[in-house]
Amino acid sequence: MKKTRSRALASSAKNSAVAKTVEEYLAGVPEPARSTLNKVRAVIRSVVPAETTEVISYRIPAFKSPKGMLVWYAAFSDHCSLFPTASVIGKFKEELKDFRVSKGTVHFAVDKPLPAALLKKMVKTRIAEMESKKRR
Numbered sequence: 001m002k003k004t005r006s007r008a009l010a011s012s013a014k015n016s017a018v019a020k021t022v023e024e025y026l027a028g029v030p031e032p033a034r035s036t037l038n039k040v041r042a043v044i045r046s047v048v049p050a051e052t053t054e055v056i057s058y059r060i061p062a063f064k065s066p067k068g069m070l071v072w073y074a075a076f077s078d079h080c081s082l083f084p085t086a087s088v089i090g091k092f093k094e095e096l097k098d099f100r101v102s103k104g105t106v107h108f109a110v111d112k113p114l115p116a117a118l119l120k121k122m123v124k125t126r127i128a129e130m131e132s133k134k135r136r
Helices: 002-016 022-027 033-047 086-091 116-135
Strands: 053-057 060-065 068-075 080-083 106-108
Touching: 022 033, 022 053, 022 060, 033 060, 033 068, 033 080, 033 116, 060 116, 068 116, 086 116
Parallel strands: none
Antiparallel strands: 053 060, 060 068, 068 080, 080 106
């Protein structure tokens, strides 16, 4: 019983420090990762539909369209990540061969964002996926 109680207290203490906005999240990210994420954010903003909003989802920044979540991005101690979904990563396997990838994540250096052209193509592909799913 005590363990459960202490976990609950610990998790509620963590929640008080969780960013509620993308700006709060980015303010807590040290350089050079903050600048890298700001570049990623700007590239994504340049291609998403006007009605897309920026939110915190799963404790990390994300872009949400009226049709659903588009992509997430985050900074970690030794890398930054883009979470465009597994299907998008599958379509760009060849172009992502120089990056560490897992099922739904692309890892890149904290001081070097993904190439803007590739990032734009990936986000546009994700948008197209969402559009086609809603039409069915």
